[in-house]
Amino acid sequence: MFPVCHIEDLPVGASVRIxxxxxxxxxxxxxxxxxxxxxxxxxxxxDASLSEGWVEGCFVECPLHAALFDLRTGAPTCLPARRPVRTHEVGVLDGTVHVRPAVREGAVA
Incomplete structure (x- = not known):
């Protein structure tokens, strides 16, 4: 898992791009x-950054064309998006947020 930031540096409602x-x-x-x-x-x-989108509940709205994605599954919930975004494991260890990137399809593990 890769460290992202201290949990206190990522308040509820915030996002960060890594x-x-x-x-x-x-x-x-x-x-x-x-x-x-x-x-x-x-x-x-x-090509738009979801970290710059608007978060409401467990959903993020793309800032470019208002596509809405479920953060729990990555699934789009409305057009214009039709394909999901990949989700990644995230957790907190000793006060630091960590992410484990999902393996990309076709990648050698």
């Missing part, structure tokens, strides 16, 4: 009232 390395797509980490969630940062409809 880059782990040049081969891993950027990840958006969200702190909602229901907990922490991490998804690929790029909207599956068009």
């Amino acid at each position: 880059r782990i390395d040049d081969t891993t797509p950027a990840i958006a980490v969200f702190h909602t009232e229901d907990g922490l969630y991490a998804v690929d940062d790029t909207c599956s409809h068009q």
